[in-house]
Amino acid sequence: MIVVALTGNYGSGKSTVTRMFGDLGARTLDADEIVRRLLSEPDVIKEIVVAFGEEAVSGGVVDKKWLAEWVFRDSHARITLEDILHSRVFRRISEEISLLPYDSDCIVIVEASVIFERGHQGRFDRIITVYTSVETALERLKAKGVSEKDSTRRLATQLPVEIKMRGSDFVIDNDKDIENTREQVRSIYQTLLASERIDGNN
Numbered sequence: 001m002i003v004v005a006l007t008g009n010y011g012s013g014k015s016t017v018t019r020m021f022g023d024l025g026a027r028t029l030d031a032d033e034i035v036r037r038l039l040s041e042p043d044v045i046k047e048i049v050v051a052f053g054e055e056a057v058s059g060g061v062v063d064k065k066w067l068a069e070w071v072f073r074d075s076h077a078r079i080t081l082e083d084i085l086h087s088r089v090f091r092r093i094s095e096e097i098s099l100l101p102y103d104s105d106c107i108v109i110v111e112a113s114v115i116f117e118r119g120h121q122g123r124f125d126r127i128i129t130v131y132t133s134v135e136t137a138l139e140r141l142k143a144k145g146v147s148e149k150d151s152t153r154r155l156a157t158q159l160p161v162e163i164k165m166r167g168s169d170f171v172i173d174n175d176k177d178i179e180n181t182r183e184q185v186r187s188i189y190q191t192l193l194a195s196e197r198i199d200g201n202n
Helices: 014-024 031-038 042-052 064-071 075-098 134-143 148-156 161-166 178-200
Strands: 002-008 027-030 107-111 126-131 170-173
Touching: 002 014, 002 161, 002 178, 014 027, 014 107, 014 126, 014 178, 027 031, 027 075, 031 075, 031 107, 042 064, 042 075, 064 075, 107 178, 126 161, 126 178, 134 148, 170 178
Parallel strands: 002 107, 002 126, 027 107, 126 170
Antiparallel strands: none
């Protein structure tokens, strides 16, 4: 089994690439989905109220929009939220991976935005960064209804993608057409499979 982090900046198309790996047979986990589940748990809600105040909760659940607006304009607030969530997220990821049936050809792709920013690289066997230019990211986010102001503010909270690319085992250029991206995914998946088979036979 090889556990691979798939990361990239906001609007780079990580989810699309993750689905492509899933179509090829990889097991996939989404850190954002784990966060969404955590935000409904009483102990997490309690910590968020202590850190951010009662305004962070509406009707007994975390007001995600209110919280997002705060953390993306205040770096201290963002770090506080990450401190609450990150250890729990990675614990859940480890738990979910441990439940997977062992398979010598098992490639696990963990889609997660904040890998390099908080020094989580060592948790994974390989790292893939999905790249797009800022212009392409902004165009795609605009098509999804995200304002340029919000997109730019979120991108500013993340490390430059070039730094992530230098620290990765593989880079996927998602700045071109979908078939170009799919071909890169196929090539990387085959390389990962070959690597797992070699490691498994040693």
